[in-house]
Amino acid sequence: MAGISLHNVGKSYGSVEVIPDLSMEIISGEFLVFLGPSGCGKSTLLRMIAGLEELSNGEILIDGTRVDALPPGQRGVAMVFQHYALYPHMTVRDNMAFGLRNIGMSAGEIDRKIADAARILEMDHLLARKPSQLSGGQRQRVAIGRAIVKEPKAFLFDEPLSNLDAALRSRTRIELARLHQQVKATMIFVTHDQVEAMTMASRIAIMNQGRIEQVGTPLEVYRRPRTRFVAGFIGTPAMNILTVRLLGEDKGGAVVALPGGQRVETRVPISGLASSATLELGVRAEHVTTGGGIDGRAEVVERLGDRTFVYARLPDGALVVYEDAGDSTVSVGDPVALGFNPAQVHLFDSAGIGHHAA
Amino acid sequence: MVLGRGVKKLDLVDMLLLAALVGLAIVWVAPIVWVIGLAFKPNDVLMRTTGGIFAPPFTGKNFRDILATSAVFGWMLNSFIVAIGQTFLTLAISTLAGYGFARTDFPGKRIAFILVIAGLAVPEQAIIVPLHTMFAEAHLHNTYFGLIAPRLAFPFGVFLMYQYFKGVPREIEEAAMLDNASRLKIFFRVVLPLTVPAQATLGIYTFLHAWNEYFWPLVSATKPEMYTLTIGLAATQTNFAQTEGIGFLMAQAVFAGLPILILYLFFQRHIVTAVAGGAGK
Numbered sequence: 103m104a105g106i107s108l109h110n111v112g113k114s115y116g117s118v119e120v121i122p123d124l125s126m127e128i129i130s131g132e133f134l135v136f137l138g139p140s141g142c143g144k145s146t147l148l149r150m151i152a153g154l155e156e157l158s159n160g161e162i163l164i165d166g167t168r169v170d171a172l173p174p175g176q177r178g179v180a181m182v183f184q185h186y187a188l189y190p191h192m193t194v195r196d197n198m199a200f201g202l203r204n205i206g207m208s209a210g211e212i213d214r215k216i217a218d219a220a221r222i223l224e225m226d227h228l229l230a231r232k233p234s235q236l237s238g239g240q241r242q243r244v245a246i247g248r249a250i251v252k253e254p255k256a257f258l259f260d261e262p263l264s265n266l267d268a269a270l271r272s273r274t275r276i277e278l279a280r281l282h283q284q285v286k287a288t289m290i291f292v293t294h295d296q297v298e299a300m301t302m303a304s305r306i307a308i309m310n311q312g313r314i315e316q317v318g319t320p321l322e323v324y325r326r327p328r329t330r331f332v333a334g335f336i337g338t339p340a341m342n343i344l345t346v347r348l349l350g351e352d353k354g355g356a357v358v359a360l361p362g363g364q365r366v367e368t369r370v371p372i373s374g375l376a377s378s379a380t381l382e383l384g385v386r387a388e389h390v391t392t393g394g395g396i397d398g399r400a401e402v403v404e405r406l407g408d409r410t411f412v413y414a415r416l417p418d419g420a421l422v423v424y425e426d427a428g429d430s431t432v433s434v435g436d437p438v439a440l441g442f443n444p445a446q447v448h449l450f451d452s453a454g455i456g457h458h459a460a
Numbered sequence: 461m462v463l464g465r466g467v468k469k470l471d472l473v474d475m476l477l478l479a480a481l482v483g484l485a486i487v488w489v490a491p492i493v494w495v496i497g498l499a500f501k502p503n504d505v506l507m508r509t510t511g512g513i514f515a516p517p518f519t520g521k522n523f524r525d526i527l528a529t530s531a532v533f534g535w536m537l538n539s540f541i542v543a544i545g546q547t548f549l550t551l552a553i554s555t556l557a558g559y560g561f562a563r564t565d566f567p568g569k570r571i572a573f574i575l576v577i578a579g580l581a582v583p584e585q586a587i588i589v590p591l592h593t594m595f596a597e598a599h600l601h602n603t604y605f606g607l608i609a610p611r612l613a614f615p616f617g618v619f620l621m622y623q624y625f626k627g628v629p630r631e632i633e634e635a636a637m638l639d640n641a642s643r644l645k646i647f648f649r650v651v652l653p654l655t656v657p658a659q660a661t662l663g664i665y666t667f668l669h670a671w672n673e674y675f676w677p678l679v680s681a682t683k684p685e686m687y688t689l690t691i692g693l694a695a696t697q698t699n700f701a702q703t704e705g706i707g708f709l710m711a712q713a714v715f716a717g718l719p720i721l722i723l724y725l726f727f728q729r730h731i732v733t734a735v736a737g738g739a740g741k
């Protein structure tokens with residue numbers, strides 16, 4: 103169990119700057135998820151922590167000790183790769199034993215550790231098999247087992263669930279969360295899937311183009327997105343974003359107008375908004391109410407059973423999605439009247455910074 | 461071909477395909493059967509006709525004559541030494557070079573690799589004269605080294621292994637790095653075992669080529685005790701009067717082919733893969 107510090111970490115490939123300058127503290131024992139679109143530098147960052155990629159700038163400390171000059175094996179971390187990276191010619195048992203033998207652990211102790219890990223992951227019956235004789239989910243388990251037996255200070259996961267089918271993915275998510283509670287080690291998990299991030303993370307660090315946009319608990323980043331990018335990235339369906347114009351202030355909150363002229367009240371303090379050249383309003387589907395003064399027409403109706411998402415076209419051309427009851431009677435083409443819950447409306451200034459209800 | 465349980469009954473298309481394959485196989489096998497048949501016929505009979513190979517008289521004299529050429533086992537030994545030496549050294553060199561090109565960075569790598577690829581385009585015959593001069597000046601003719609060395613620079617082998625190493629996911633080696641394995645250990649314990657199919661392909665190919673090689677040994681081995689089997693057998697049939705007869709010639713062909721046949725029986729599965737281009741896993 104260890105805290106990991108990233109100090110001004112930078113990475114360039116030639117003239118391509120993948121990570122300009124990134125600093126953050128990963129707290130000992132937490133489940134930290136780096137979340138971002140593909141190509142934003144998540145793997146690069148993880149690989150730098152693992153020692154598989156050299157730093158162009160900055161330093162990395164694990165437990166207060168500088169590790170960026172150490173070879174991967176000596177950093178006390180274990181990594182689970184996207185494609186599992188099991189040794190194909192070794193049995194499951196040998197896959198797990200390989201790293202332990204390399205550090206000169208006694209055969210008895212190796213056997214004990216493998217037995218422990220196999221029990222935790224319920225894979226005793228797989229130990230004698232080769233990776234080619236395993237299903238995708240089982241391979242994933244072995245890859246995790248190979249990490250567990252090393253009792254690392256930190257686990258590094260690089261999109262380990264992306265090759266699993268949906269059912270297996272959600273089951274493995276639960277198992278990983280359980281594993282985290284069991285082994286209590288620091289876990290760093292990289293993914294582009296916000297559901298994975300929301301369900302497993304103690305904290306999420308949302309990345310965009312090599313920069314961290316926001317670090318916070320799942321609810322913090324969901325409720326108070328620091329930037330427009332975070333707002334758009336977290337949550338399904340994505341937050342509605344509409345261009346608006348500042349009208350003034352009412353009861354301590356900014357009042358804005360949609361392009362079609364409809365007035366929208368918010369609880370967002372007006373300070374700092376007036377100077378912004380443009381403003382965007384963000385509101386999630388579950389905070390759009392029916393029966394307000396904004397008219398539209400239902401264009402797509404998505405029925406999920408427990409709830410319904412209705413995509414409504416406003417007269418100015420904007421598309422707004424709102425959540426309706428599971429047994430909603432709205433059908434395509436119906437006129438709808440919408441309103442926004444003022445306490446749940448966000449405003450984003452021209453720098454993309456989010457302003458929320460106080 | 462034996463049809464196992466669970467194999468569906470042959471339909472018309474399958475039957476036609478099978479018939480065509482059997483036909484082709486017969487066309488292909490017939491000359492070989494003929495060669496074997498002729499090898500067991502007395503030479504004086506063959507002077508009159510080479511037909512009727514399935515009818516008596518038969519004889520083992522042709523093979524006895526080969527064995528009576530006292531040098532023949534020496535030549536066979538030479539062939540084995542050359543073929544096995546060439547196989548192992550080619551495997552070692554191609555594997556190391558292939559790994560180097562696929563996974564390490566060093567100054568001049570691009571140029572070196574381009575040279576290797578260019579080497580693919582050079583036919584062996586084109587360099588035989590300079591090679592001969594070179595080996596003559598170094599007094600390496602009539603040595604095992606002289607017989608083995610020229611083909612160790614085998615661009616195709618390097619290229620094959622390079623391609624194969626490229627196909628091994630880097631993540632596997634990275635996992636081994638995180639598992640505290642040294643570069644050598646990663647090479648020998650993690651990567652090398654994965655290349656066994658390619659090694660088998662290259663090894664069998666090299667061995668067969670070395671065993672059948674005629675041109676270079678003809679140039680390099682001029683002393684009878686250094687002859688390989690191909691050169692030695694050819695040397696015993698240089699009389700154009702054909703006093704030794706067709707049967708004897710055929711027996712020589714069979715004799716030279718026997719070790720390859722035995723090799724084939726042992727490595728059948730790998731040879732099929734090798735011929736199929738090493739694509740099978």
Ligand SMILES: Nc1ncnc2c1ncn2[C@@H]1O[C@H](COP(=O)(O)OP(=O)(O)O)[C@@H](O)[C@H]1O
Nearest residue numbers: 115118120138139140141142143144145146147
């Ligand atoms: N070896 C490399 N050489 C050049 N560019 C690279 C290299 N590895 C990654 N990149 C670039 O760095 C960026 C981030 O890659 P990566 O960390 O793999 O993203 P992610 O894991 O978030 O999808 C990508 O634009 C990618 O093209």
Ligand SMILES: [Mg+2]
Nearest residue numbers: 144145146261
């Ligand atoms: Mg990635």
